[in-house]
Amino acid sequence: MLEVGTGFHPELTGRENIFLNGAILGMTRQEIKSKFDEIVDFAGVERYIDTPVKRYSSGMYVRLAFGVAAHLEPEILIVDEVLAVGDAEFQKKALGKMKDVSTKDGRTVLFVSHNMSAIKNLCTKGTVLSSGGLTFLGDVSDAIAAYQNHYEKRDIGTTFRKECITDNDMELLEAEIFDNAGKVKSEYSISEDICLRVLINCKNRIPNLYGYITVKNMHDEVYIESDTYDFLPNVLDNMNIGINEYKLQINKYVLPVGKYKVYFNFTSHFANRFNIENPGDILSFQITDMETRRGFNRKSYTSQLLKWEIYNAK
Secondary structure (H helix, E strand, O other): OEEOOOOOOOOOEHHHHHHHHHHHOOOOHHHHHHHHHHHHHHHOOHHHOOOEHHHOOHHHHHHHHHHHHHHOOOOEEEEEOHHHOOOHHHHHHHHHHHHHHHHHOOOEEEEEOOOHHHHHHHOOEEEEEEOOEEEEEEEHHHHHHHHHHHHHHOOOEOEEEOOOOOOOOEEEEEEEEEOOOOOEOOEEEOOOOEEEEEEEEEOOOOOOOEEEEEEEEOOOOEEEEEEHHHOOOOOOOOOOOEEEEEEEEEOOOOOOOEEEEEEEEEEOOOHHHOOEOOOEEEEEEEEEOOOOOOHHHOOOOOOOOOOOOOOOOO
16 A cells, blocks of 8 residues: 655655655565656656755655656555646646556555546545545545535635634634725625635744645636745745734636635645644635626636737728
8 A cells, every 4th residue: 555655755866765665565676677767757857856855846746756656556556635736737647547557457546635527537436524534435426416515514605713723733723815905705706806815823843834725616626726836935935933924816807707615735745744734625705797798608717808909900
């Protein structure tokens, strides 16, 4: 059994971590060498294979970790939100590889995710967990319906306040959605910027800490995906101990008409040393369009409007 990223040591290079993981699985050095080139090519990290993985970006780290886990042939492969990081090409490759592992190789893949479209595409059976307990087990379509019904019953709105303070090294205390005037509201026009505020309590300095956010519709289709490594330096890396406040902005004319939920996750390359908050889906809001003739009938994936101008008139 192998979980993606298990056994990776931040001080070791990508090459050394590949051989370390293979040894953990009981493979000989020759067996690992026979898979080595395929793993590196899949991950796309050939230039950095002899660099310590602590210096990898989050995307590079996950690509290599997934490549190792998928190619070293464990009997059970545990994939926990691996598609949360990485570009569209890698996500497509990862899904294809997981399908090959489960169907062609006949091995078990345990795929943990909040991405309903990926789950539907990959899985045949589904399990829904809530607060550490099992709430559903059965056909994947029924599991997705059970998950969505569970979400609709949760009180997710424009503000989030943590009810119980924990002893986590880092936890999200508050989050809210508001307009440029500072007004908290649940409904926005396509012509309005949307602001997000998060309040984080940090009790211990966490190296390489980063935040991940997605904005999804009610079918869990992702419209915006970003993490704090998108803008360097990573603003959360070695966050100050105490209360820290951050603001994010969704620009106008990006999201189309519809209802949305906001997902937050925090992690680090050193996550096994710390207790780090994973809030999940905690905010929701709605986009309306009363300004254009097409308005609510627009079927596009963005609200970007294209202006027609006379060109080279005679």
